[in-house]
Amino acid sequence: MAGEFDFIRWLRTQQKPSELVPLPAGDDMAVLRWHADDLLLVGVDQVLDGVHFDSAVHSPRAIGRKVMNRNLSDCAAMACLPAAAVVTIAAPRGAGEEYLRELYLGMKEAADVFDCAIIGGDTGSWAGKLAVSVTILGRSGGVSPITRGGAKAGDRIYVTGPLGGSILGRHMTFEPRVALARQLARDHRVTAMIDLSDGLSRDLGHVARESNVSAFVWRSSVPIHEDAIEMRRDGRIPLDHALHDGEDYELLFTTVDAIPAGLAVCIGVIGPANASPVWIGDGSDTVHVPLEPQGWEHSL
Amino acid sequence: MAGEFDFIRWLRTQQKPSELVPLPAGDDMAVLRWHADDLLLVGVDQVLDGVHFDSAVHSPRAIGRKVMNRNLSDCAAMACLPAAAVVTIAAPRGAGEEYLRELYLGMKEAADVFDCAIIGGDTGSWAGKLAVSVTILGRSGGVSPITRGGAKAGDRIYVTGPLGGSILGRHMTFEPRVALARQLARDHRVTAMIDLSDGLSRDLGHVARESNVSAFVWRSSVPIHEDAIEMRRDGRIPLDHALHDGEDYELLFTTVDAIPAGLAVCIGVIGPANASPVWIGDGSDTVHVPLEPQGWEHSL
Numbered sequence: 001m002a003g004e005f006d007f008i009r010w011l012r013t014q015q016k017p018s019e020l021v022p023l024p025a026g027d028d029m030a031v032l033r034w035h036a037d038d039l040l041l042v043g044v045d046q047v048l049d050g051v052h053f054d055s056a057v058h059s060p061r062a063i064g065r066k067v068m069n070r071n072l073s074d075c076a077a078m079a080c081l082p083a084a085a086v087v088t089i090a091a092p093r094g095a096g097e098e099y100l101r102e103l104y105l106g107m108k109e110a111a112d113v114f115d116c117a118i119i120g121g122d123t124g125s126w127a128g129k130l131a132v133s134v135t136i137l138g139r140s141g142g143v144s145p146i147t148r149g150g151a152k153a154g155d156r157i158y159v160t161g162p163l164g165g166s167i168l169g170r171h172m173t174f175e176p177r178v179a180l181a182r183q184l185a186r187d188h189r190v191t192a193m194i195d196l197s198d199g200l201s202r203d204l205g206h207v208a209r210e211s212n213v214s215a216f217v218w219r220s221s222v223p224i225h226e227d228a229i230e231m232r233r234d235g236r237i238p239l240d241h242a243l244h245d246g247e248d249y250e251l252l253f254t255t256v257d258a259i260p261a262g263l264a265v266c267i268g269v270i271g272p273a274n275a276s277p278v279w280i281g282d283g284s285d286t287v288h289v290p291l292e293p294q295g296w297e298h299s300l
Numbered sequence: 301m302a303g304e305f306d307f308i309r310w311l312r313t314q315q316k317p318s319e320l321v322p323l324p325a326g327d328d329m330a331v332l333r334w335h336a337d338d339l340l341l342v343g344v345d346q347v348l349d350g351v352h353f354d355s356a357v358h359s360p361r362a363i364g365r366k367v368m369n370r371n372l373s374d375c376a377a378m379a380c381l382p383a384a385a386v387v388t389i390a391a392p393r394g395a396g397e398e399y400l401r402e403l404y405l406g407m408k409e410a411a412d413v414f415d416c417a418i419i420g421g422d423t424g425s426w427a428g429k430l431a432v433s434v435t436i437l438g439r440s441g442g443v444s445p446i447t448r449g450g451a452k453a454g455d456r457i458y459v460t461g462p463l464g465g466s467i468l469g470r471h472m473t474f475e476p477r478v479a480l481a482r483q484l485a486r487d488h489r490v491t492a493m494i495d496l497s498d499g500l501s502r503d504l505g506h507v508a509r510e511s512n513v514s515a516f517v518w519r520s521s522v523p524i525h526e527d528a529i530e531m532r533r534d535g536r537i538p539l540d541h542a543l544h545d546g547e548d549y550e551l552l553f554t555t556v557d558a559i560p561a562g563l564a565v566c567i568g569v570i571g572p573a574n575a576s577p578v579w580i581g582d583g584s585d586t587v588h589v590p591l592e593p594q595g596w597e598h599s600l
Binding site for chain 1 (some may be wrong): 307322326327328330331332333334336337338340341342344345346348349350351352377378381384387388419421422424425426427428429431433435436437438445447448449488494495510538571577584
């Protein structure tokens with residue numbers, strides 16, 4: 001049976017030297033030279049068997065891509081450039097080195113798109129299910145980080161793509177909107193941004209609460225993915241799927257500018273702080289009702 | 301039942317603002333100002349139920365302390381200063397918010413000793429066992445990082461404390477040797493360093509291989525912990541426990557200097573590259589035999 005250290009030796013053959021990482025991997029910690037004019041951003045996100053993927057259905061390559069892409073999507077949400085990542089894998093005993101290589105190659109495939117190096121990790125085996133955690137380092141690279149907390153009354157609310165029904169497959173195959181986020185943040189006055197992982201209703205609530213504002217969504221403006229229409233078979237209307245499903249990994253942002261069609265779709269406006277953070281209506285001022293979050297939350 | 305976002309709200313009440321972290325936690329990523337003259341070190345380490353701890357025996361507070369201390373020990377191994385950490389927790393469904401708070405407080409207790417801020421995380425619940433992963437950022441703070449790769453023939457080999465038998469309890473309660481590592485690296489010509497997590501025989505092999513040298517250990521010089529003597533009841537002699545047990549979290553280092561007694565114990569010398577990386581003998585040149593690693597390795 002292959003051991004942890006065989007796997008580490010193989011991993012080291014996969015790594016390329018870079019200007020950012022003067023010391024090669026394989027020590028207790030990786031060593032990076034950080035550019036003085038770059039803010040350092042740090043995010044972390046895990047995927048768990050039976051929650052974020054199903055190891056009986058999804059390939060290790062696809063699982064690896066997903067966990068890395070979730071972290072890259074966090075970089076998009078902050079409008080920063082992915083720089084480096086470290087990884088922990090808790091593997092079911094007997095998974096085998098080939099399985100772990102595929103998992104790693106999935107992560108690497110996703111990270112390589114953004115020249116993001118995997119610079120370290122920790123692999124363990126246990127009598128448990130597969131859990132993969134990725135920590136990502138991003139750099140501001142000339143664009144100030146966009147938080148959830150900058151939305152102001154009068155801002156418009158945008159999303160970068162159609163929503164809902166990602167469970168049909170897109171939750172494994174989405175592409176992080178890093179380039180689009182950088183373009184938006186550079187060319188427009190984006191005031192707040194988040195990536196849609198927990199569902200529009202919940203994630204817009206995060207933005208409204210952090211910004212101390214309220215958000216008004218226009219029912220007919222929410223772009224609905226064809227997967228959400230497909231999902232009607234479960235008895236909920238497509239709009240409900242678009243509002244609540246989550247794992248879309250599109251960007252949700254607020255801005256004082258009008259954003260060119262083709263980049264994003266305006267779905268509502270920001271108002272002053274209010275008893276409920278998120279409202280939905282037909283666009284008139286009188287018929288909005290509170291939109292309660294139904295998106296994903298782990299119960300502890 | 302409490303939810304993920306209640307827990308996140310509680311976590312945010314625990315955090316103090318700092319000069320290093322201008323943006324408060326709670327966004328997609330934490331934002332740090334990195335000092336231009338500091339190298340950035342990144343390490344990651346996880347603990348898994350049934351492997352690194354036993355959730356039926358150990359308290360969440362003790363588990364939290366252990367996972368953070370393992371990472372702080374990696375900082376010691378590189379002679380860097382712990383700066384910030386992010387965390388993922390995969391919690392068994394129904395563990396409860398109180399359990400997770402205790403886990404977090406254990407991590408925070410350990411990190412606070414070194415003014416290391418926990419700046420972000422991801423908590424999920426699943427139908428699996430407890431897995432906790434910590435990524436730690438360290439800064440060089442005026443001391444060049446010490447790698448595993450700098451040992452030279454003629455260097456002496458030291459360890460910072462008695463070894464063996466940590467399974468009796470010390471593997472949960474050890475104290476990371478950060479201050480001692482910094483002192484050694486500042487005041488002496490330390491050429492290579494590692495923390496003893498996988499066992500002396502295996503960890504010294506890592507140093508020998510990375511440095512392209514061989515290591516000769518003097519049998520009678522290896523400091524033996526009283527726990528290793530206690531462990532005799534399993535039929536192996538105390539020296540075997542000291543050589544192979546692992547999870548001592550003492551420092552193993554090589555240096556061209558003589559280190560003052562009280563700081564560390566000399567256990568052997570470095571020789572030129574050789575067919576076997578680690579040898580053991582009585583100190584004469586003729587009776588060394590290869591010392592095969594028997595320390596911890598995950599089988600995959």
